[in-house]
Amino acid sequence: MKKNEEKLTGQVNCLTPLCSIIILAIASFSAISIYYYLSQLHREAIVSDATNEGGLVIKLSQGFVRAYSDFEAQYASGKLPNPAIFRRHALQLTDLNSLFGGSLFSEVVGFPGKAIRLEPTDDLMHEQLLMLQTDQVKSMKTTIFTRNGDTILRSIWPFYATDNTCINCHNKVLGLMGSEQWKIGDLMGAQVVEKNIQQALKKSHNETLFVSFLVFLTVIAVIYCLIFVRHQILLTKQLKTLANTDPMTGCMNRREMYNKIDKIQGNVTGAILILDIDKFKKVNDNYGHAAGDAVIQSVAKCIKSVTRETDWTARIGGEEFLIWLHHASQQQAEKIAENIREQIELVVIEFEEKTIQCTASIGLYAFEDASPEQFTTWFSTADTLLYKAKSKGRNNVVS
Known part of the structure; x- marks a missing residue:
């Protein structure tokens, strides 16, 4: 009888160190998987939001250019700045910092070698403009980089030559002749919108870490609960067997x-x-x-x-x-x-x-x-x- 009781106790208390290690491994794997999945999901959402904000800036900028054209047509004799200067000034007046929590910066740059004033501010921007020039899709480009310890998402929205009036004006101002002149379809410049996403990423990291920790604890709790329930069922079954069975013969x-x-x-x-x-x-x-x-x-x-x-x-x-x-x-x-x-x-x-x-x-x-x-x-x-x-x-x- 004593041997049967010892056997029963051994079967019920089967949570060995190896079993505990396996449970911790399963919980850790689940938490890490959730962490990477949510991190990727949140990062994509942050990039998408920042890109959409850049799109809003582009719409504002395009609106300013259209306003410039309207003013130019109405006050032909008036002294108006060129569209690029007008756009930049208008964006400053709009106060992008107040609109996007101080995390957004925008500027207009010209194509390398032909810009009147602002040229690419770094090699990466220069390479992106060169890529836009040869890109068949001719769409916005984004990149993420680190500057002064902050994570920056930069979107570059290209301006291609689509209007002869605009082209002739630029060619005249720049004094371009022959093959150097702008042509329809050429990349004339781009509007650069930069969003500091460091705080958003940090907040996302902390939230994801917290959720992953909760998943870790939940998986452990669920597994231990399942083991406990299984042991209780086993214990009840074995106690019933012991109560109904002669331990010496099994009858x-x-x-x-x-x-x-x-x-x-x-x-x-x-x-x-x-x-x-x-x-x-x-x-x-x-x-x-x-x-x-x-x-x-x-x-x-x-x-x-x-x-x-x-x-x-x-x-x-x-x-x-x-x-x-x-x-x-x-x-x-x-x-x-x-x-x-x-x-x-x-x-x-x-x-x-x-x-x-x-x-x-x-x-x-x-x-x-x-x-x-x-x-x-x-x-x-x-x-x-x-x-x-x-x-x-x-x-x-x-x-």
């Missing part, structure tokens, strides 16, 4: 046998056998109780080897067993009982360099289409037949 105990009989509905046909090991006290006296236990276990194995899967076997006393044979006629029951007796007689038990043999006596009572409520009577009758078998010299079956 059901007397209480479980009676529970099963109480649940039977309607009349039944079959037989019950009461088996008792002959002269079992001498085995204990001559070889010790450990040898007696080995004999009991051997007898239980013999019973199980002969009976059918539908039959019930219960250990109801020290060396006494009750066997319920379902749907067996008296002739079938007598045959099974005799086979059990023969198997027990043939078994040789080796115990501590000693050889032990035993026999068993069996009382058999068969019933047909009878109510299980009469079990007490059947049991009493089978028990009386058992004593008759013993009185006839033991090692026999009386039915």
